[in-house]
Amino acid sequence: MKRVFLLVGVAAVAATTFAQDPYINDRTLNTSDVIGSARYVGMGGAMGALGADLSVMSNNPAGIGLYRRSDVSFTLGGQIQYDDPIPGESKGTFTFDQAGLVFSLNTNDDLRYVNFGFNYQKKANFNGNFLTDGLTGGLSQVDQFAYLSNNWAYEENGQLYFPSGTIHGLYDEGLFGMYNRLDGAGQTQYQYFANDYPSTAYQYSRLTRGSLQGYDFNLSFNVQDQYFFGLTLGIDHLSYGAQTVYTEFNGTNGRYRLFQEQDISGHGINLKMGTIIRPEVSSPLRFGLAIETPTFYALDSRSTVGLMAPNGSYQFIGTTATAVGDDNYLEYNVHTPWKFRASVGSTVDTWLAWDVEYEYATAGTKMGYPRYGDYDGGSLAMDKDKEMNVLHKNTLRGIHNLRAGVELKPTSKLAVRAGYNFYSSPFKKGARLDQNVNSLAMEYTTSTDWMNLGATNILSCGIGYRGKHFYADLAYKYRRQSGDFYAFDDSYTTADADFVEDNSTLAGATLGHSGVILDHHNIAVTLGLKF
Numbered sequence: 001m002k003r004v005f006l007l008v009g010v011a012a013v014a015a016t017t018f019a020q021d022p023y024i025n026d027r028t029l030n031t032s033d034v035i036g037s038a039r040y041v042g043m044g045g046a047m048g049a050l051g052a053d054l055s056v057m058s059n060n061p062a063g064i065g066l067y068r069r070s071d072v073s074f075t076l077g078g079q080i081q082y083d084d085p086i087p088g089e090s091k092g093t094f095t096f097d098q099a100g101l102v103f104s105l106n107t108n109d110d111l112r113y114v115n116f117g118f119n120y121q122k123k124a125n126f127n128g129n130f131l132t133d134g135l136t137g138g139l140s141q142v143d144q145f146a147y148l149s150n151n152w153a154y155e156e157n158g159q160l161y162f163p164s165g166t167i168h169g170l171y172d173e174g175l176f177g178m179y180n181r182l183d184g185a186g187q188t189q190y191q192y193f194a195n196d197y198p199s200t201a202y203q204y205s206r207l208t209r210g211s212l213q214g215y216d217f218n219l220s221f222n223v224q225d226q227y228f229f230g231l232t233l234g235i236d237h238l239s240y241g242a243q244t245v246y247t248e249f250n251g252t253n254g255r256y257r258l259f260q261e262q263d264i265s266g267h268g269i270n271l272k273m274g275t276i277i278r279p280e281v282s283s284p285l286r287f288g289l290a291i292e293t294p295t296f297y298a299l300d301s302r303s304t305v306g307l308m309a310p311n312g313s314y315q316f317i318g319t320t321a322t323a324v325g326d327d328n329y330l331e332y333n334v335h336t337p338w339k340f341r342a343s344v345g346s347t348v349d350t351w352l353a354w355d356v357e358y359e360y361a362t363a364g365t366k367m368g369y370p371r372y373g374d375y376d377g378g379s380l381a382m383d384k385d386k387e388m389n390v391l392h393k394n395t396l397r398g399i400h401n402l403r404a405g406v407e408l409k410p411t412s413k414l415a416v417r418a419g420y421n422f423y424s425s426p427f428k429k430g431a432r433l434d435q436n437v438n439s440l441a442m443e444y445t446t447s448t449d450w451m452n453l454g455a456t457n458i459l460s461c462g463i464g465y466r467g468k469h470f471y472a473d474l475a476y477k478y479r480r481q482s483g484d485f486y487a488f489d490d491s492y493t494t495a496d497a498d499f500v501e502d503n504s505t506l507a508g509a510t511l512g513h514s515g516v517i518l519d520h521h522n523i524a525v526t527l528g529l530k531f
Helices: 022-029 038-042 054-058 061-066 141-152 165-172 386-395 497-502
Strands: 071-081 092-106 111-125 128-135 154-156 159-161 176-182 188-194 201-223 227-250 253-277 286-292 296-308 314-316 328-335 339-348 352-361 366-370 382-384 399-408 414-423 450-453 456-466 470-480 482-486 514-517 520-530
Touching: 022 227, 022 386, 022 450, 038 054, 038 399, 038 414, 038 456, 038 470, 038 520, 054 061, 054 092, 054 111, 054 201, 054 227, 061 111, 061 201, 061 227, 061 253, 061 286, 071 128, 092 520, 128 514, 141 165, 141 176, 141 188, 141 227, 165 176, 165 296, 227 296, 328 382, 366 386
Parallel strands: none
Antiparallel strands: 071 092, 071 520, 092 111, 111 201, 128 201, 154 159, 176 188, 201 227, 227 253, 253 286, 253 296, 286 339, 296 314, 296 328, 328 366, 339 352, 352 399, 366 382, 399 414, 414 456, 450 482, 456 470, 470 520, 482 514
């Protein structure tokens, strides 16, 4: 069966591509973390109602309206993963998390202050690695590739076309085979099946690097010290790289290895609007509201795929049905969900400040491909991949984020802080990477693994010093999250009776998941100057 291409205009561009799907998009664009100035991190990012910190312009732009002096700061830090790294790799990495400034203009009118701000802030840090393994119960990744071939491989002008170059490479190396049978209409029908022996176990490693960076440009207002308004234009830059190795075993013998390397980069744009209101000028109690538009990303992906077969031969393989190459390229677009935020905060004299916030990110991720016409690349407008977007809808759900922070000042110059964050899981219960989707991206899939991430809990604390102009802050953060890793999808064992009949070892077999710990520790140090 040949997949139906509704996006004919981009077929040539996507002729060699590493498939994009809900799991890769969530891995690279989900910002369920707290990164920024050390004061912001120490309070768990809960400053949407308190304001007056450079990092708050990414959360509630109106918070910059509370500035009454100009400010400049930068933040350095480090990250150490909790779990053991891949042998030969490091557990830690240096980070540059934030740098920005605010220029505050006093108007001496009902419009008390007009503030202009810029802030660079890391939104996600991809540096890390993990190694996991598990039992296959007699199943194999090759079984899934053979099943996909039954659904999507076809013959045209004497040439066999497989769902991807990876699958074609496995077929050429004899990891699965084909025979002819007659269907009910007497027509020749190809049937694919896994060769040799069933596998007993697998091992998988992933090494990632890079970050998602935000550049925020802010304009904010203070009206009568009671109403605060702000607008932030955000420009994001994504730089993500991953190296993975998947190995299957039969007993103690390696059956084959699949090597993959992918680099994703590009830019996005969004708009954030917010307000902070003090119901009574004489009261320190304040309420904050903010909304963030979807981020419109124009991205490109380059990848290489290599296969080490059972006989020890190694080859680069392409990601189309027939292509062989090591420079696979795709341009694609992603539109992230809307985000809505509400916060409440207050101070007690000069010795205590607190803030509690709630954020909801909708489940509206959309994916597609640039509209070219007379424009050559980089267009934010896109032709949607409807089937892939249905898969996003079936896989991802809205994310709830609850954050709280407190700051205690035992003296006028010393502050102690603590914060907490909870992010709900972005994946629906029972979510899986369904590759039997009539999507252009799935035509070129090169891997079968996915990981359903659990909820995220973040604990943070910090300390700060405030002089007349100079200030310094230190924060510690522990981010706790785990995931259920699946090497491939075993739904083919029940989806197709003929396929199972042709591969008798599949009957009743199931593939379990392996647990992966993604916890890490962070330290951030901020130096700043107010003038």
